[in-house]
Amino acid sequence: MPVSEYDQVKRGWYRRNEIAITPYLFLIPGVFFFAVYVIFPVFQSFNISLYKWDGLGEAEYIGLENYRKLFDDRAFETSLWNNLKWLVLYLLAIPAGLMISLFLNQKITGIRLYKSLFFFPFVISQIVVGLVFSWFYDPTFGLFTKAIALIGLEIKGGVLGNPTAVTYGIIAAGLWPQTAYCMILYLTGLNSVDPEQVEAARLDGAKGWKMLWYVIIPQLKPATFIAFVVTIVGALRSFDLISIMTRGGPFGQSRVLSYYMFEKALSEYGFRMGYGAAIAVVLFMIMLVFIAYFLWSMYQDEKGAH
Amino acid sequence: MFPTPIEKQSRGIQIGYQAMVPVVLIMWLLPLLAVMLFSIKPEADFVSGDYWSLPANLDGLNNYYKVFFESDMPKYMWNSIRITIPTVIGCMILSSMTGFALGVYKFKANLWIFFMFVAGNFVPFQILMIPVRDLTLDIGLYNKVQGLILFHVAFQTGFCTLFMRNFIRALPFELIEAARVEGIAEWRIFWYVVLPLMKPALAAMAVLIFTFIWNDYFWAVVLTQGSEAQPVTAGITSFNAQFRAAYHLMSAGSIVAALPPVAMFFLMQKHFIAGLTLGAVK
Numbered sequence: 001m002p003v004s005e006y007d008q009v010k011r012g013w014y015r016r017n018e019i020a021i022t023p024y025l026f027l028i029p030g031v032f033f034f035a036v037y038v039i040f041p042v043f044q045s046f047n048i049s050l051y052k053w054d055g056l057g058e059a060e061y062i063g064l065e066n067y068r069k070l071f072d073d074r075a076f077e078t079s080l081w082n083n084l085k086w087l088v089l090y091l092l093a094i095p096a097g098l099m100i101s102l103f104l105n106q107k108i109t110g111i112r113l114y115k116s117l118f119f120f121p122f123v124i125s126q127i128v129v130g131l132v133f134s135w136f137y138d139p140t141f142g143l144f145t146k147a148i149a150l151i152g153l154e155i156k157g158g159v160l161g162n163p164t165a166v167t168y169g170i171i172a173a174g175l176w177p178q179t180a181y182c183m184i185l186y187l188t189g190l191n192s193v194d195p196e197q198v199e200a201a202r203l204d205g206a207k208g209w210k211m212l213w214y215v216i217i218p219q220l221k222p223a224t225f226i227a228f229v230v231t232i233v234g235a236l237r238s239f240d241l242i243s244i245m246t247r248g249g250p251f252g253q254s255r256v257l258s259y260y261m262f263e264k265a266l267s268e269y270g271f272r273m274g275y276g277a278a279i280a281v282v283l284f285m286i287m288l289v290f291i292a293y294f295l296w297s298m299y300q301d302e303k304g305a306h
Numbered sequence: 307m308f309p310t311p312i313e314k315q316s317r318g319i320q321i322g323y324q325a326m327v328p329v330v331l332i333m334w335l336l337p338l339l340a341v342m343l344f345s346i347k348p349e350a351d352f353v354s355g356d357y358w359s360l361p362a363n364l365d366g367l368n369n370y371y372k373v374f375f376e377s378d379m380p381k382y383m384w385n386s387i388r389i390t391i392p393t394v395i396g397c398m399i400l401s402s403m404t405g406f407a408l409g410v411y412k413f414k415a416n417l418w419i420f421f422m423f424v425a426g427n428f429v430p431f432q433i434l435m436i437p438v439r440d441l442t443l444d445i446g447l448y449n450k451v452q453g454l455i456l457f458h459v460a461f462q463t464g465f466c467t468l469f470m471r472n473f474i475r476a477l478p479f480e481l482i483e484a485a486r487v488e489g490i491a492e493w494r495i496f497w498y499v500v501l502p503l504m505k506p507a508l509a510a511m512a513v514l515i516f517t518f519i520w521n522d523y524f525w526a527v528v529l530t531q532g533s534e535a536q537p538v539t540a541g542i543t544s545f546n547a548q549f550r551a552a553y554h555l556m557s558a559g560s561i562v563a564a565l566p567p568v569a570m571f572f573l574m575q576k577h578f579i580a581g582l583t584l585g586a587v588k
Contacts, residue, residue, distance in 0.1 A: 018491070020413070023413055023416075027404055031404070033456075034422070034423060036441070037434070038434060038460060040437070042434065045434070045435075103330070107311065108323070116575060117331055123564075127560075131546070131556065131560050132337045136340065141358070143336060193308060198307065215308075240523045243523070244546075257432070258430060258432050261435070262528075281433065295421055295424065298421075
């Protein structure tokens with residue numbers, strides 16, 4: 001087929017603008033998928049939260065009524081408090097991970113295998129972690145129950161049957177894999193600590209806690225930042241553990257927003273999509289504070305890179 | 307090195323340390339070791355209330371036989387594979403392209419699009435739940451593995467783009483400039499210059515995504531039901547309902563379900579850790 005003049009013009013135009021156009025062509029599939037499944041749904045959920053809707057029939061516009069109802073909802077209040085507990089206590093994974101990584105940062109035979117085995121809890125699914133811990137806490141045969149009985153303690157109804165203890169028990173289960181994750185981040189960070197600075201500080205007489213606080217931890221800042229990000233995200237995503245360990249019980253005392261939303265929107269007693277969406281929006285707004293902070297930090301980094 | 311290398315300490319401390327590490331490890335993994343023990347104990351032990359003795363014989367291996375041949379477990383496992391593998395491949399394709407576009411080219415919207423991916427990656431799942439479930443119902447993929455795959459690919463693209471873009475940023479840009487001077491088309495630069503260099507990053511990412519998707523539970527219960535399409539994480543919970551307090555079967559089932567990501571981790575350890583800790587050092 002002879003090359004028409006039109007083709008040549010077209011090719012010429014493409015050739016001339018190739019560098020400007022290529023990135024957009026490469027972005028189209030990824031951005032399309034991400035927009036359809038992630039970006040638009042966020043806005044759709046905001047919209048749904050203004051309606052009363054059972055997921056099947058007509059949706060009825062009720063304005064901010066769903067949000068007003070949240071104020072009188074005791075279960076919502078409990079979930080919100082529990083989310084706060086998760087956020088604060090989950091952060092313990094960071095110092096715990098640092099401690100284990102310092103403990104393991106040695107060169108002895110088999111240390112690589114030890115490190116991998118310490119990391120183990122992170123690799124298995126939270127569903128299995130949840131099962132493992134519900135047996136660990138079991139009031140009749142659980143190892144935990146036996147262990148605290150040795151020092152004369154007893155938790156009424158078992159950890160997971162006790163309204164006061166239950167959330168702490170689930171958070172402790174969540175801390176297990178999360179600490180492993182933070183540990184691996186810090187092990188990598190410790191690997192790249194500048195040995196000259198450590199030696200210099202040693203000559204100046206720094207050691208132990210002082211060395212850790214003034215020399216090592218500042219150098220671990222990138223690892224700490226990532227540990228913070230993944231721990232916050234993990235705390236607000238907590239769903240699997242609650243779902244498998246207690247289903248929000250006893251008496252709804254272990255619910256968090258993510259679980260409560262799921263329960264409301266897809267409950268056995270009829271779907272309450274609008275109300276569920278309103279809960280999701282509240283959870284999203286909490287996360288948004290952190291997302292803004294993460295992006296701001298990344299933006300500062302990007303600026304520094306140029 | 308910090309803390310002070312153990313080689314520089316006294317002999318006593320060295321031996322003490324070497325003895326302490328395994329002890330701490332056993333305490334750390336105690337809940338898991340308990341499940342391993344449960345999984346090889348015969349049912350009779352549980353009936354008689356004997357939870358913690360070592361099994362007297364090998365009858366307990368029967369538990370694994372039952373899991374594999376008398377339960378829906380293999381079906382759920384197969385579903386997990388059917389969901390996980392295509393998702394990993396889809397993510398690799400999409401994010402190598404987006405990562406290339408955002409890592410190599412300078413254009414106005416670059417940072418904005420990048421931040422959109424990063425921000426989207428952090429949103430709570432619940433804000434997406436109702437619309438994504440509706441969309442999946444509308445296109446007829448509810449309770450089908452394809453519905454889960456499409457969502458997972460789309461969502462993980464956020465994380466994968468972050469990952470690939472940062473990796474490509476760290477490549478020597480001179481390579482691309484040299485290719486341009488030679489007059490090589492941009493898509494060929496992607497295919498012949500950048501893609502081969504991305505191999506280690508793609509491997510690391512693939513292992514991570516495999517683990518994330520295999521372990522997903524939330525979307526499995528939102529977008530599927532029953533043994534036709536549900537992955538093993540959701541299967542375990544119905545297993546839980548089916549066998550109630552059959553601890554021996556539950557623990558054997560859990561171990562089987564957890565095995566693939568564990569195997570993946572031990573086989574590809576270097577890639578796995580490189581992926582997880584990307585950005586933990588400057």
